[in-house]
Amino acid sequence: MSDSGAGLPWLVIREDGNGNRYRVGSYGTRAEAEKAAARLGGERHGGGAGEQLYVVERVGRRG
Incomplete structure (x- = not known):
């Protein structure tokens, strides 16, 4: 089984x-x-509808 994001586990x-x-x-x-x-x-x-925040998360692994 392969996850398409397996090589890129960190998300913004x-x-x-x-x-x-x-x-x-x-x-x-x-x-x-x-x-x-x-x-x-x-x-x-x-212009804009409020503030935006950028966070870094690791892709969770499912067991």
Whole structure:
């Protein structure tokens, strides 16, 4: 059995002010994911419906 994201276990998730969550990237290492989250979190987009937070999570493994 193979998981399509098996080689990229670290995710960057965007959470908006309404609690919605969106996967914005998959990375091979935590360091890569944290760098991307920091870059995305530093970008400012004009206009908007509240704040956005970028978090790093590891893909859970199911037993």
